[in-house]
Amino acid sequence: MFNKILIANRGEIAVRIIRAARELGVGTVAIYSTADRDALHVHLADEAICVGPARSTESYLNMNNILSATVATGAQAIHPGFGFLSENSKFARLCEEMNIKFIGPSAKVMDMMGDKINARAEMIKAGVPVTPGSEGEVHTTDEAVKIAEEIGYPIILKASAGGGGKGIRKVNTVEELVPAFEAAQAEAQAAFGNGAMFIERMIFPARHIEVQILGDSHGNVIHLGERDCSLQRNNQKVLEESPSVAIGHTLRNEITSAAVKAAQHVSYENAGTIEFLLDESSGKFYFMEMNTRVQVEHPVTEFVSGVDIVKEQIRVANGNELSVKQEDVTFSGHAIECRINAENPKFNFAPSPGKITNLFLPGGGVGLRVDSAMYSGYTIPPYYDSMIAKVIVHGENRFEALMKMQRALLEFDVEGVTTNVDFQLELISDPHVVAGDYDTSFLGNVFLPEYQKED
Known part of the structure; x- marks a missing residue:
């Protein structure tokens, strides 16, 4: 096993990785920007090293500084977490060239699956269903108009190298296409x-269904079931659950089998997620994209499967076989995750950085987990993502x-900054959500208009 790994990230995912590594007996190195000098991950790691100023481009995205920190501290591997450099094939390739293990797939596979156009072509080869669309990159509005006429409206524009909801536009008519294309581009x-x-x-509307997969260097690929991530705002996930109430036994087998087939086709190693859109009216599902990293919502899968995904990532990167086979994986109960952000839902979800003057995180009971890097007295910097915690619950049934999530959110107390805790409490208590009657249109078209009417 590795003696020491460097975590090329910050916030709750850095804390999550440090804890997993420590439980495996692996030493950890935290990196931080000058704005994160007092961050929790810096205090928890065995070592910490500053890699630059507050701006991400000069610190958490600074490949040279991160690689230099890895060499200087003697770390043998880098765990990129999610965001930042986690899906950057150039960074993964540099790690390979420097004999530093990148805890994720190879640069070649990242190029193949991280680029949406390449991924689409590979899925067609693998026999995984894809939606009708362009066969290659689209660079001009003239090309876009022609392709849109061929496949029919409505269409969705996506950045080939995109992620996190950036570079995406929905287009219903030809009149909307040119300005939408130029803005997205x-x-x-x-x-x-x-x-x-x-x-x-x-x-x-559709259901956004994703399947967690794990692969190793010995040719083993398994799935850990599906997550329903249909509750989204501006293509950003807000709440996730597993399993999906929209999927029965037969369809579940079809979708998870397609995900495994996709991963096997590219000889995938480490943790990854295959994302699908499910048309509930027809029962057909279509490949959307692959995330070649650990997901924000991985804890819901850990709860229902009993598999520690981050520990598996480290073991696989070390050359070990997966610790479980597909026949060993069993699913139990139901899990839900709510993302807690420092933002003001009543003011168009504007970020709310600042000093946390008091913090009480919910606890107690079986099946409740809070992943966070916050503490009382910590100042949330304005330079990074606004997520401050994830509340994850598990019950015998949905x-x-x-009910456990409602209880947890009622206990969650943070002072000094505005958060979306009350928003999440209203969402988890909404009759449609309680009934499992929602899709990707629900949050934007149904819930938010009513929520924003309230005083």
Whole structure:
């Protein structure tokens, strides 16, 4: 096993990785920006090293500084977490060249599956269903208009190198296409340094279903079931649960089998997620994208499967076989995760950085977990993502999980900054959500208009 790994991230995912590594007996190195000098992950790691100023481009995205920190501290591997450099094939390739183990898939596989156009082509080869769309990169509005006419409206524009909801636009008519394309392309260029787009027929409303997979270097690939991530705002997930109430036994087997087939086709190693759109009216599902990293919502899968995904990532990167085979994986109960952000839902979800003057995280009982890097007296910097915690619950059934989440959110208390805790409490208590009657249109078209009417 590795003696020491460097965590190229911050916040709750850095804390999560440090804890998993410590339980495996592996030493840890935290990196931090000058704005994160007092962050929890810095205090928890065995060593910590500053890699630059507050701006992400000069610190958490600074490949040279991170690699130099790895060499200087003698770390043998880098865990990238999610976001930042986690899906950057150039960084993974540099790690390979320097004989530093990147805890994730190879750069080659990241190029294949991280780029949405390449991934789509590979899924067609693998026999995994994909939505009708462009066959390659789209660079001009003239190309976009022609392709949209061929596949039919409504369509969705996506940044080829995208992620996190950036560079995406929904287009219902030809009149909307040109301004939407130009805006999405500009956003993609700014976010990813790549303005290449592609176009798909829009499956909307739909269920957003994703399957957690794990692969090792010995040819083993398994799935850990599915998650329903349909509650989204501006293509950003808000609440996730597992299993999905929209899927029966037969469809579950079809979707999880398709995900395993997809991963096997590219000889995938480490943790990854295959995302699908499910058209409930027809029962058909379509490949959307693959995330070649650990997901924010991985804890719900850990609760229902009993498999520690982060520990498996470290073991697999070390060359070990997966600790479980598919026939060993059993699913129990129901899990739900709510993302807690420092933001003001009543003011268009504006970020709310600042000093936390008091913090009480819910606890007690079986099946409740809070992943966070917050503490009382900590100052949330304005430079990074606004997520401050994840509340994850597990119950024998979905009703018990819902009630446990309501109880947990009622106990969650943070002072000094505005959060979305009350928003999440209203969402988890909404009759449609309680009944499992929602899709990707629900939050934006049904829940938010009513919520924002309230005083």
